[in-house]
Amino acid sequence: MRLRVYRYDGKEEGYDDFTVPDKEGQTVLDALFFIQEELDDSLSFRYSCRGAVCGSCAMLIDKVPRLACRTQVQEVKEEEVDIARYQALEEGKSVSDDHILIEPLPHLEVKKDLVVDMDKFFENYGKIEPWIEAKKGLEKEHLMDPKRVRELEDYTNCIMCAACFGSCPVNGEKEGYLGPAALAKLYRFHKDPRDKRERLYLADHENGWWACDFYTNCRTVCPKDVPPNLGIGNARRELESEEDED
Ligand code: SF4
Ligand code: FES
Known part of the structure; x- marks a missing residue:
């Protein structure tokens, strides 16, 4: 599966694509760890419990705010989430079947990549x-x-x-x-x-x-x-x- 991940380094913003091996039960957080450990160690994201308890890993996953540790990569495209769309959650060109789009939560200042100021x-x-x-x-x-x-x-x-x-x-x-x-x-x-x-x-x-x-x-x-x-x-x-x- 390909992940298109929002990047921001304090000066410039953009998106990077990464290919992550398919694995049964793999969560989006697991996939982000794979990227950080194997492909790009400069990727920043927040997590703690890895069990949907601490609330640290919320991010936009295919334009829906979700916990990365509770969202399975394989289920993102299967799950229909019926929410009212507005500017920050619009399904623009960037959401497509061949990748999962990962972005920081809206309405909070981005510090780096997926990390927002809470x-x-x-x-x-x-x-x-x-x-x-x-x-x-x-x-x-x-x-x-x-x-x-x-x-x-x-x-x-x-x-x-x-x-x-x-x-x-x-x-x-x-x-x-x-x-x-x-x-x-x-x-x-x-x-x-x-x-x-x-x-x-x-x-x-x-x-x-x-x-x-x-x-x-x-x-x-x-x-x-x-x-x-x-x-x-x-x-x-x-x-x-x-x-x-x-
Ligand atoms: S979505 Fe809102 S109400 Fe629900 S756990 Fe997170 S902060 Fe609390
Ligand atoms: S890492 Fe704690 S809720 Fe996801």
Whole structure:
């Protein structure tokens, strides 16, 4: 299989083609290692766990944000991913049957080749104050109703990979938009019964809940099935009904 890989060295950008031997079960990350070890040791990419846990290896694979360690080379062309296309995800000339196109995630500054600067993503995460402020009177462990835990689980499974951030057309249009992952996490803390704070207001502005246009790309590409679009919709309904009561 041929891989067409985006390259950037701080000055010039372009694409390099590499041929990687076909191997049963080979992931895109394995293929990138083959390139780095056997063909071009200057290729840069990010990874850590190699098991879809750390969230480090998200990149555009044939114009779809995916985890390189979880995506098998042989399956890329077989898998139809139904997402809303916009400029960064357009299937241009460069996607073709005779190679797999590998590029960095959109909306984040490229540092080198496939490595992006995640600061913007984590700054947005920080804005939603992602920690629990415990209610008073809880002197022992914080017991939670298992039903409530199951409700929260969908949102706690996020591995902060930023695939949703790169898939979202609104992130491309609105520089300040908090993005799907931060909003999903804020909704998760809002629903946590151990937390004493009202916090929906942290995103009650034009770059928060109200910026989402419900393309739902976030949910489609999420490797952990987190549904940011559902949390955003619920948060909006709650805010609207609070307004109606006032
Ligand atoms: S919500 Fe999903 S796609 Fe977005 S950062 Fe979390 S794990 Fe990644
Ligand atoms: S290397 Fe950790 S998620 Fe891919």
